[in-house]
Amino acid sequence: MKMLSENAKVVLLGLLLVALQGCSSLKESDYVPKSPETLSEWMVEGAMELRANGVKSKSNFYFKQIDENYELAILGDNPVGKPKAVIRGNIYEPESEMLDVIGGYEAEKVAQHFQSVMKASSLSYWVRGLPATADANVTQQGTNLAKKIEEDGWKIYFHDYMSVTGNYKLPAEIKFNGDKKELRLDLVRAETGYLTNPCGQNVSEADIAAANGDETAASDNAVQTLVPRDGSAPLPRWIDEANFCKQLLKIHDNELPDPRVGLYGPDSMMWRLSGMALPGSFGAGRALLLQVAHPWVTAGIDEHSVVRNDPLGRARRTFYHILSVTYGSMPQVMASANQVRDIHEEIEGQLPEKSGAFERGSEYRANEINAMIWVHATLWETIVHMYEEMEEPLTQQEKDRFYEETKLFAMLFGIPESALPADWNEFMEYNRAMWASPQLTVTPAAMQLKNDLFKAQSIWMIFPMWGQEIITSAELPPRIREQYDMKYGWWQKMNYGWMRAGAWTMGALLPKNMERQAVYHEAMARLEGKRLGGVNQFFIEAFFDKERLVN
Amino acid sequence: MTAILFRASIRLVGVLMLAVSLQAQAYDETEYLKPEAFLAKVYGSHVPGISLMPLRGETRKKAEAALGHGYSGMRLRYWEQEGTTAWIIDEKSKDMPMTIGVGVSPAGEIAVIELLVYREPRGGEIHQAAFRQQYLGLSLTEDNGLSAEVDGITGATLSVDALNRVAAMALVLHQAVAGNR
Numbered sequence: 001m002k003m004l005s006e007n008a009k010v011v012l013l014g015l016l017l018v019a020l021q022g023c024s025s026l027k028e029s030d031y032v033p034k035s036p037e038t039l040s041e042w043m044v045e046g047a048m049e050l051r052a053n054g055v056k057s058k059s060n061f062y063f064k065q066i067d068e069n070y071e072l073a074i075l076g077d078n079p080v081g082k083p084k085a086v087i088r089g090n091i092y093e094p095e096s097e098m099l100d101v102i103g104g105y106e107a108e109k110v111a112q113h114f115q116s117v118m119k120a121s122s123l124s125y126w127v128r129g130l131p132a133t134a135d136a137n138v139t140q141q142g143t144n145l146a147k148k149i150e151e152d153g154w155k156i157y158f159h160d161y162m163s164v165t166g167n168y169k170l171p172a173e174i175k176f177n178g179d180k181k182e183l184r185l186d187l188v189r190a191e192t193g194y195l196t197n198p199c200g201q202n203v204s205e206a207d208i209a210a211a212n213g214d215e216t217a218a219s220d221n222a223v224q225t226l227v228p229r230d231g232s233a234p235l236p237r238w239i240d241e242a243n244f245c246k247q248l249l250k251i252h253d254n255e256l257p258d259p260r261v262g263l264y265g266p267d268s269m270m271w272r273l274s275g276m277a278l279p280g281s282f283g284a285g286r287a288l289l290l291q292v293a294h295p296w297v298t299a300g301i302d303e304h305s306v307v308r309n310d311p312l313g314r315a316r317r318t319f320y321h322i323l324s325v326t327y328g329s330m331p332q333v334m335a336s337a338n339q340v341r342d343i344h345e346e347i348e349g350q351l352p353e354k355s356g357a358f359e360r361g362s363e364y365r366a367n368e369i370n371a372m373i374w375v376h377a378t379l380w381e382t383i384v385h386m387y388e389e390m391e392e393p394l395t396q397q398e399k400d401r402f403y404e405e406t407k408l409f410a411m412l413f414g415i416p417e418s419a420l421p422a423d424w425n426e427f428m429e430y431n432r433a434m435w436a437s438p439q440l441t442v443t444p445a446a447m448q449l450k451n452d453l454f455k456a457q458s459i460w461m462i463f464p465m466w467g468q469e470i471i472t473s474a475e476l477p478p479r480i481r482e483q484y485d486m487k488y489g490w491w492q493k494m495n496y497g498w499m500r501a502g503a504w505t506m507g508a509l510l511p512k513n514m515e516r517q518a519v520y521h522e523a524m525a526r527l528e529g530k531r532l533g534g535v536n537q538f539f540i541e542a543f544f545d546k547e548r549l550v551n
Numbered sequence: 552m553t554a555i556l557f558r559a560s561i562r563l564v565g566v567l568m569l570a571v572s573l574q575a576q577a578y579d580e581t582e583y584l585k586p587e588a589f590l591a592k593v594y595g596s597h598v599p600g601i602s603l604m605p606l607r608g609e610t611r612k613k614a615e616a617a618l619g620h621g622y623s624g625m626r627l628r629y630w631e632q633e634g635t636t637a638w639i640i641d642e643k644s645k646d647m648p649m650t651i652g653v654g655v656s657p658a659g660e661i662a663v664i665e666l667l668v669y670r671e672p673r674g675g676e677i678h679q680a681a682f683r684q685q686y687l688g689l690s691l692t693e694d695n696g697l698s699a700e701v702d703g704i705t706g707a708t709l710s711v712d713a714l715n716r717v718a719a720m721a722l723v724l725h726q727a728v729a730g731n732r
Contacts, residue, residue, distance in 0.1 A: 032582050
């Protein structure tokens, strides 16, 4: 009884803190969405229930539109199953609508029932919260959000909206009321682009055909190219947008057939290692400080990023893209890859002073291949390092498999496969060479970034930031730790000891499914055709200020 | 012992969650003007109903030429009254789209140009009235450009370019509406 009362106090304390800070900060911030009129390649999926002509039909479905052509697929009971019947047509030619039946009489009945009350071409607009014609009567509930549409004998009510990739909000719950007919759509998720083409808008087919592949990056010994033995800086190199697009096409068209699964999937080493909450959260500081020990990376961040004013925002955006590429569907992966390249494309300049292997005035670009390989390496070496420290050792075969998977990730950020170390052992040789190389030099700007990173911006951040600094100090390679002027004496060792013990205890006591981080659960929900919800939804909104990342 | 560890764990998780959520900042976004307010600037108190323009064929080609890239979307919503048209168009500046409203007079000249929503952390200076003033009276050239050069803003180059593209696209669309009348 006493224990119950103690626990009740803890819960009350939590509720009080939530109340004090306001619930708004636990939900995604509000924003003005883009108009869904600007979608030309998109899809939504969910469940429908239709009552009309004295008959009730229920089915899962998806609605997909590529330019002028749409398809409404009836899926039956399985939300991620293959279509059993498909209504196809052209939005400009509603009379051309056709029905293809693939999966039997039941699906055909549902499709025909739907066709008896509605044109799927109109649904192309209504399902996005848009009027199908200029004759509609629309009641708005905010910019680009309809509350009610009256059109073609229907009163259509939009009860809920979901935030989806690309700054769009699409209806999540729609009720259609007509004369003795009723349709309800519960939407689960949506894709808003990159369904057929993984490249950005600025690359033409002629550009891609003329692209020469990654020949400029090829070398016999990747490690020696990346870390010259004489301590000099490697020769700068980068790939243009057409070659970048060519890499995306290679992944999009050839290597990965299931767009719902994305790059990896639940059987991959990538999901196994990065899905665990503790290694990632304990290793985040190590990876970031290793990155900014590279003077080009630091210069890019220092001169072009808002990290100074908003270090947590920068970390949030970085991990948003890393997690989208790791766990997203193929369209989400391609959206993130293009977005990151666009952001990086604007980042270039000259080093303000000589920094280790890099001369004063040497040009840097965020899309430079050697620098990107370093950023890429810090992520995956850290994940394996922390996983082995906190979870279990990995076999050579598992590390090789994991490393092969990371090559796909690298290619999505513009790194040609031929520029990368060949296997895990060569990759580790590269990491060790970099730790000892003057290419990693902690400049005053890097030191400032480190101080900003661990500076508590409010009373609530004092303990987490203090803990993160100790963990980072413990896990950094000694030469880099010393350059950052970070201590790792008996006091830090003692504190790190109890933090690891605490983390282990938490891991042992909390429910098994809480060992995995929230985005992993969100990706699993996508594979099952479900929305996330619950505590993991809360975590995503609290950490990323987004309703969803990969669903 | 287990109960103590459990309570400590819950406290730790709670503090970490709250700490992070307290740090949460909203999107880098400013809504300068609602669509209704923009339309009121173009039409006064008598705002016409929405019209819809399918974006196909020659009109699409011309619009995309003015924009300098493919347009994502199959139709455009616009407003028209006595030869004056109004357009609300999203266009990416650096990373995120901004929403721009353009009103075009019956003579095919820009009469109103407003930044409705800006979603980048930097470059929002194009909202300044003195800058936007430069667009008023501009018309479309034969090669689907603006009839006069617009002075840029240091640090907002991409946003200025995006505004130029949208202004030209609105003039192309206006021509298409006028041609169909």
